[in-house]
Amino acid sequence: MERLICLLAGYAFGCFPTGYVYAKLHGVDIRKKGSGNIGSTNVLRNMGPKAGLITMLGDFAKTMLPIFIISQAFSSQPELRYLYMVYTGLGAILGHNYPVTLGFKGGKGVACTGAMIILSDPVIFGVCLILFLGTVFITKYVSLGSLLVAAGYFVTNMVLMYSGSKIGWGAGSVIIPEYRMELTIVVSLVSALIVFQHRTNIVRLLKGTENKLSFGNKK
Numbered sequence: 001m002e003r004l005i006c007l008l009a010g011y012a013f014g015c016f017p018t019g020y021v022y023a024k025l026h027g028v029d030i031r032k033k034g035s036g037n038i039g040s041t042n043v044l045r046n047m048g049p050k051a052g053l054i055t056m057l058g059d060f061a062k063t064m065l066p067i068f069i070i071s072q073a074f075s076s077q078p079e080l081r082y083l084y085m086v087y088t089g090l091g092a093i094l095g096h097n098y099p100v101t102l103g104f105k106g107g108k109g110v111a112c113t114g115a116m117i118i119l120s121d122p123v124i125f126g127v128c129l130i131l132f133l134g135t136v137f138i139t140k141y142v143s144l145g146s147l148l149v150a151a152g153y154f155v156t157n158m159v160l161m162y163s164g165s166k167i168g169w170g171a172g173s174v175i176i177p178e179y180r181m182e183l184t185i186v187v188s189l190v191s192a193l194i195v196f197q198h199r200t201n202i203v204r205l206l207k208g209t210e211n212k213l214s215f216g217n218k219k
Contacts (some may be wrong), residue, residue: 010091038051141213
């Protein structure tokens with residue numbers, strides 16, 4: 001029941017379509033522009049840096065808020081706190097990708113995943129940040145950077161968890177063996193969602209036709 005509550009809380013917050021709402025307020029249906037995605041990258045390409053930044057920050061907020069609430073609610077249970085944070089983050093990503101508010105057609109969950117990573121652990125955050133920024137800077141492919149973040153997030157979690165290291169900011173928590181397999185499954189789902197949502201990008205990357213990072217003309 002507690003896991004279901006975490007998922008539902010995350011999903012409820014994640015369903016707020018930040019990019020769609022921002023674009024609509026400016027007379028644009030972002031679903032009819034570019035890739036049709038409501039995420040910050042498509043908003044950035046079609047409406048400019050300011051719109052992209054606001055969308056990204058909104059997606060960060062709708063993910064961070066429920067995770068923070070859950071982390072505080074389970075602060076007295078350190079062996080479950082991190083696991084429930086990931087469940088909540090997964091719920092927010094699902095809400096963003098498949099929002100009931102837009103007929104279950106949303107974004108790709110990159111910003112939401114990034115927000116969860118920021119709240120996860122300094123090592124996980126550092127690894128994923130370097131992978132994303134380094135890849136985008138060198139290749140200009142946001143999709144490739146996102147895919148490497150998915151891989152980095154999974155691998156770093158596994159290394160920390162199975163080495164018995166503490167996971168989380170501050171004191172953190174040690175994931176006891178009883179919950180390791182469960183956390184492995186949930187973290188795998190988070191990473192797999194990124195890959196699945198980028199399946200068409202993967203095809204274009206392999207063909208050499210993927211769009212590189214560009215900025216819209218609007219401010």
